[in-house]
Amino acid sequence: MDSKYDDEKDIEQRLKLMTHRQITGGLWEEIGTLQFEFMKRMGLRPASLLLDVGCGALRGGVKFVEYLDGDNYFGIDISQSLLDAGYAHEISPRQDLAAKLPQRNLQCIDTFDAVSFGKQFDYALAQSVFTHLTLNSIRLCLENLAKVVKPGGKFCATYFRIPDDQPTGVPQQHQSGIVTCGNKDPYHYRVADFQYVIRGLPWTLDDELDWEHPRGQRMLVFSKAA
Ligand SMILES: C[S@@+](CC[C@H](N)C(=O)[O-])C[C@H]1O[C@@H](n2cnc3c(N)ncnc32)[C@H](O)[C@@H]1O
Numbered sequence: 001m002d003s004k005y006d007d008e009k010d011i012e013q014r015l016k017l018m019t020h021r022q023i024t025g026g027l028w029e030e031i032g033t034l035q036f037e038f039m040k041r042m043g044l045r046p047a048s049l050l051l052d053v054g055c056g057a058l059r060g061g062v063k064f065v066e067y068l069d070g071d072n073y074f075g076i077d078i079s080q081s082l083l084d085a086g087y088a089h090e091i092s093p094r095q096d097l098a099a100k101l102p103q104r105n106l107q108c109i110d111t112f113d114a115v116s117f118g119k120q121f122d123y124a125l126a127q128s129v130f131t132h133l134t135l136n137s138i139r140l141c142l143e144n145l146a147k148v149v150k151p152g153g154k155f156c157a158t159y160f161r162i163p164d165d166q167p168t169g170v171p172q173q174h175q176s177g178i179v180t181c182g183n184k185d186p187y188h189y190r191v192a193d194f195q196y197v198i199r200g201l202p203w204t205l206d207d208e209l210d211w212e213h214p215r216g217q218r219m220l221v222f223s224k225a226a
Contacts, residue, residue, distance in 0.1 A: 003133065004185055024057050025128055030214060031127070044123055052064065053124055053129060055106065057082050057083075061090070062090050062097065070100035073101055080108040119148065122149075124148075125155075126156070126158070130158065130189070146202050146203065151224055156219060156220065158213060158219055158220070159187075160172070160178070162190055168183075176215040194208075203225070204225070205221070206223050
């Protein structure tokens with residue numbers, strides 16, 4: 001098992017004890033607003049088509065659906081129960097949001113393959129998802145997203161960074177206190193790891209930046225070849 005989100009039975013059990021907001025990391029308003037404001041700075045506009053990869057219970061989704069034109073927000077996640085909880089608690093009670101987000105726009109997919117939506121997206125975002133994935137899964141994500149992001153489109157993904165000269169086997173304590181590892185969730189990576197996995201794929205790594213995430217995750221900005 002790669003991550004704590006891979007076991008759907010465990011997620012279902014945890015949803016009986018905790019809220020969907022807590023299970024997907026808490027700091028609901030803060031991290032929801034942070035990702036929304038970041039994507040607007042990247043050029044997201046109401047007419048943009050956005051794919052939220054590992055959208056979970058829609059912490060960012062609520063903000064994006066409020067802002068985007070109807071039917072322009074799409075999400076995929078490995079957990080059907082998190083998608084269901086997010087829709088039931090965050091979308092259904094608000095008629096303005098429910099009218100803009102058909103439930104079919106949220107799909108339980110564990111391969112990052114979103115071709116079934118039949119869309120070409122301007123933007124894709126994976127907020128606090130690579131932190132739970134092995135490098136093989138990250139490569140699969142980049143391979144499959146390349147099929148659904150428009151030429152010139154952007155994919156923004158957060159991760160925990162270690163210096164390029166640090167052995168991956170050494171646990172790293174981040175300023176937030178979180179300890180990341182090379183071989184278990186939460187994972188850390190070097191920038192060089194991403195430069196390696198995009199070889200042969202139609203992505204360039206445009207930027208790697210501190211976007212003031214409260215837990216110290218950094219942001220990668222990939223561009224799809226035009
Ligand atoms: C920390 S939560 C973040 C959720 C959301 N992006 C947010 O900001 O609230 C991580 C999410 O990644 C999802 N996830 C983990 N592995 C995945 C995979 N292989 N494919 C799709 N989603 C995955 C989890 O189910 C969970 O919803």
